[in-house]
Amino acid sequence: MSLRQVLTGAGVAILLANAALLLLVAVHHVAAALRARRRARVQEVLRPHLVRLATEEDAELPIVPRRRGTLLELLALDMLRKVRGEAREALVELLRDRGSARDAARRLGRPGALGRAAAAELLGAVGSRDDVALLRDRLHDRNAEVRAAAARSLGHLGDDGAVRPLVGALDGPRTVPYGTVTVGLLRAGPATVPSLREILTGWPTVAGRTMAAEVLGLHGAVEATGELVDRLGDPSEAVEVQAAAAGALGRIGSPRAVEPLGAALDPGTGQRVRVAAARALGAVGGARAAGLLGPLLADPAHEVASAAARALPGCGSAGIDVLRAHVVGGGAAGAHAREALALAELRADRSRAV
């Protein structure tokens, strides 16, 4: 092949590629603008009807052409995220009457991942307990987005039977992100507490037990205090689980937890657990908690001393007294105490101003 031929070929290829890109950009821009305008026009017509349906008892939706069905579904789903109570029920009923849940269940088995994920999301919004099994299967989908959508939707449906599959999705070859499972379990509500208590004490993986501790705390599950204290005090337990148990005990706020949390402040315990226990004691509050936190102001680990100092105002006047005593003493403990007192006084000033 001669140089001229190579030149011509390269030049033509590059020119054609550039021309094709320019054409693609121009066509896409025009098509997107037209699509957006058409969508806006249709939305302008449909949205008021949906709002009336959601807010008025006897409202009915006019007949919507089949080709507008997808847009109607998207609009209704968007509104579902923003409404509660009867308005939400009206929209869910609309979508169910239109067969959206049935269609979504069917789409869960289709090849396209985005379609399966969108179907899973829709089932979470309008599905019923009958769809839990389908969504549980999707927790093992080959696509990460589908798995995450299924986890979110299981949370929305609030079925206790989904707790173990959700926690199980933290481990294995096809996982769901930790944050997604957490939010899913939170959304499922207090009905999940019995299963979570079992998972806390008997699940084989650290991630599962950590998750259970955190969510139990977020649910304010007082009945789980015993199990959480056990996990916190078990020296063979993983640091992540111990720290999560401490955090949960702080959220629950049971006075039963004060002594176990105090024991976790021992210098032999890992720093992460000690910091979590200090914060938890501040959340539980009270004079005994203040007494346990006081010595930590002089702890050589900055994070521990700082956590203790910032937790003390949460213990009320007893905590403030401890801080004032340490200010007088000076040193590193005095510095932490001065900081915490100054911040507490600012907060108090703001409360008084309100």
Place this chain on the structure above:
Amino acid sequence: MTVRDLVGDALDGFNWFVLGYFVALNTVYLVLLLGAARDIVGQLRRRVLTGEEDVFVNPVGPAVSVVMPAHDEEPVIVEAVRAMLGLRYPELEVVVVDDGSTDRTFEVLRDAFELEEVPLVVPELVPVRGRIRSTWVSRQGHPLTVVRKESTGSKADANNAGINASRHPILCMVDADAVLDEDSLLEVVEPFVDDPLRVVAVGGTIRAVNGSVVTRGRVSEVRLPRPWVARIQVVEYLRAFLLGRAGWARLRGLLIISGAFGVFRRDVLVEVGGYDPASIGEDADLVARIHRRMRDERRPYRVAFVSSATCWTEVPEGLDVLGRQRRRWARGLFQVLVAQRRMVANPRYGRIGGVVMPYYLVFELLGPVLELAGVVSVVAGLAFGLVDVDFALLFFVVAFGYGILLSVASVAIEEVGYQRDRRARDLAVSLVAAVVENVGYRQLHSWWRLHGLWQGLRGKDVGWGPMVRTGFATEAPPDRRTP
């Protein structure tokens, strides 16, 4: 064989070598762009689903400290801090480090947020050279801390003071003039939530804010700037900082996270000793050291990139300021590669050492030498009749045409992938800028980089120089934003 023949042969060989270099460079970029396109489409399709809301509503998600070093930022600082405080994120604090400002940076902050001096305990987790003079918090209840320190002329030192003063496990390091989209923090933190044990650092996209309308610290209308110097940088940032970095991240080879917007695990920053105040390219140096530490200790880790998390920043609109910036970047890259030379082409450091750093050495650092020499060589060869006209045309078609193709492709990927509501005129101007970027600007840029490399080799310490700030416009029309 005459001397002329010998010179002609040597020139011929050299020119073919340079042509091969251009083909290799542009092909590497093409691979990165294609990888990035796939990644971006995936991320954007993901946004249609409700993933981000999980980060927002997750009460056990990581709290974030937004660290903002500031030196003489009086025109922009209050609005910038308000914007950071208004970011959509469940739990955050903003730590401003007033690095010895000589204007009223601190005073305007104090007045706007009713700052009160509080004796905060700031541990020296990472070394800080400039003495901390005082610490302040807001009486209004904002999660805002202002640290006043003596300036050592180093942004890295101010960053380190911010690391020490922050309280949360995730740090978002931003520039004082950075404008983040409302959800940028939610988006950029998501990898930490999804993979908390492995993700140690995440970068976001940097875009030029020039010409756009900024309302109360948020970009409300995206517009192209008027000066062509800035317009070309818009396309350049798209290609290099959005698609290039997304492509590298997809290959697990992200070496640079911009200092204007980078998110890190605080414990990892402390482990590697924070930023190096002696480094000009302190952002690249930091990430290189993180890679090195993780690999030396054989710890599983990931440095991620979220293309949808956007930070808008002001780019230079004058050639003098731009040239200074690019020379500094080249010196910074030289410093980093020298400091971490043990990693270069060392398989012990995996893809970073084996592929990415050699790429930066050959194509980014030494590339300008070859690029300029090649152009000069071909032109001179043509002038003296030593170079075949066909070859010269091939050279320019490959060097410029292929480069134009990549720039146009970048605009196309952004148009199709992001589907921003953009005026047709702006799109057309972007495409023109994509062409102009490769004819004239690129060669000028190579000259600056060459100059920067020379300065680095000579060990010349040249300061940052002043950046001309126009401040944020508040609902000002684009025409009046730039001087």
